[in-house]
C-alpha cells in the first residue's frame with residue numbers, strides 16, 4: 001500500500017510541487033509553476049521521466065493551482081489516490097510551532113501573520129484554499145519554516161526593545177527556511193557519520209531568499225533571519241541587515257511611506273538593487289565581464305556570509321561541518337570558494353577539484369586536513385515535508 005502525499009511549496013511568484021510516496025520516498029511526480037501574475041506563466045509537470053509544459057496566464061495562485069490539478073488529470077498520476085496534502089507555510093508566529101493539521105483557526109492565524117511575511121504567507125494561504133477545494137476529502141497539513149527555530153534561546157531571539165512593546169506585538173526573532181536547515185543538517189550528520197545530537201554545524205541556505213543557521217548538539221541556537229524573512233544576508237531582492245535608522249530617515253528625508261520602504265527593502269534591494277539583476281548567475285556573469293557594480297555586489301554578498309559564519313563559529317565553539325545548500329549554495333562553486341577564502345583564519349581549506357565538480361549528490365568539498373568539513377548538501381524541503389506530514393496523519 002503506497003501513501004502518496006502531495007507537497008506544495010508556494011512562493012511569491014511560483015509554486016513548486018511534488019507527489020511523494022511517503023512509504024518508499026519515491027517521487028511520483030513533480031512540477032513548477034513560474035511567473036504567476038505575469039502575462040505568460042509556465043507550468044512544467046514531470047512524471048515517469050516525461051515532461052509536460054503549459055504556457056498560460058496564471059493571474060493568481062488559485063488559478064495556477066487549478067492548472068496544476070488539470071495537469072494531474074491529463075497526465076497523471078491520479079490525485080484521487082493522494083492521502084494528504086502538505087503545505088509549506090512560512091510564518092507560524094509564536095503560536096504555530098510544529099507541523100499540524102490545518103483547520104479554520106490555523107488559516108485565520110496565518111492571515112493574521114501575513115503582515116510579517118508579505119511575500120510568503122498570502123500565496124501560502126491561497127495555495128491552502130485552492131488545494132482544499134481540489135482535494136476536499138483528505139487532511140491538509142501545514143509545515144512551518146519557523147518550526148525548526150522554536151528552540152532558539154532567549155539570548156538569540158530577543159531584540160533589545162522595550163519588553164512590553166515586544167510582548168504586545170509578538171516581536172522576536174523567528175527564523176525561516178527551517179525545513180531546509182533541518183533536512184540539510186540531518187543529511188550532513190549522516191555524511192559525517194556522527195549522531196545528529198552530537199554535531200555542531202553551520203548551514204548556509206543560499207537561494208533567492210537566504211539564511212544561515214547555527215546548530216549545537218543537534219539543536220538550532222541561532223539563525224540570521226528574524227521577525228520577518230528580511231533580516232540577515234544579502235538576497236536576490238532583499239537587503240538583509242541595514243541600520244534600522246535608515247527607515248525613519250527615508251521616511252522623513254525622501255518622503256517615502258512605510259509601504260514604499262517595505263517594498264524597497266524586500267523587493268527592490270539585494271542583488272537587484274545593486275546590479276539590476278536578482279539572479280546570481282547574471283550577477284556572476286557580469287562580474288566576470290568586469291562590471292564594477294557586479295563586483296561590488298558580489299563582495300558585499302560574500303562579506304555578509306563570512307561575517308555570520310565567523311560569529312556562529314565563535315558562538316558554537318567550533319564546528320564539525322559547514323554546509324552549503326539551495327540554488328546558489330548548491331550550484332555556485334565561486335560563491336563557495338570566496339566564502340571559504342574569507343574564512344582562512346579558521347583553518348578551513350577547500351579541495352578545488354571537489355568544489356567545481358558538478359553533482360546532485362551530497363558531498364564533501366574540503367581537504368582532508370581542513371579544520372572542519374565543508375559540504376554541499378542539496379536541500380529537499382518536499383521530502384522533509386513528506387516525512388513530517390506522514391507522521392502527523394499516522
Ligand SMILES: Nc1ncnc2c1ncn2[C@@H]1O[C@H](COP(=O)(O)OP(=O)(O)O)[C@@H](O)[C@H]1O
Pocket residue numbers: 011206207208209236278279280281284326327328331332
Ligand atoms: N548555477 C548557478 N549559479 C549561481 N546561482 C544559481 C545557479 N543556479 C541557480 N542559482 C540561483 O539560485 C536561485 C534560486 O534558488 P532557489 O533555492 O530555488 O530559491 P527559491 O526557493 O527562493 O526560489 C536563483 O535565483 C539563482 O540566483
Ligand SMILES: CC(=O)OP(=O)(O)O
Pocket residue numbers: 011090120145176177207208209210229
Ligand atoms: C522564507 C524565505 O525567504 O523563503 P524563500 O527563500 O522561498 O523566499
Ligand SMILES: [Mg+2]
Pocket residue numbers: 207208
Ligand atoms: Mg526556497
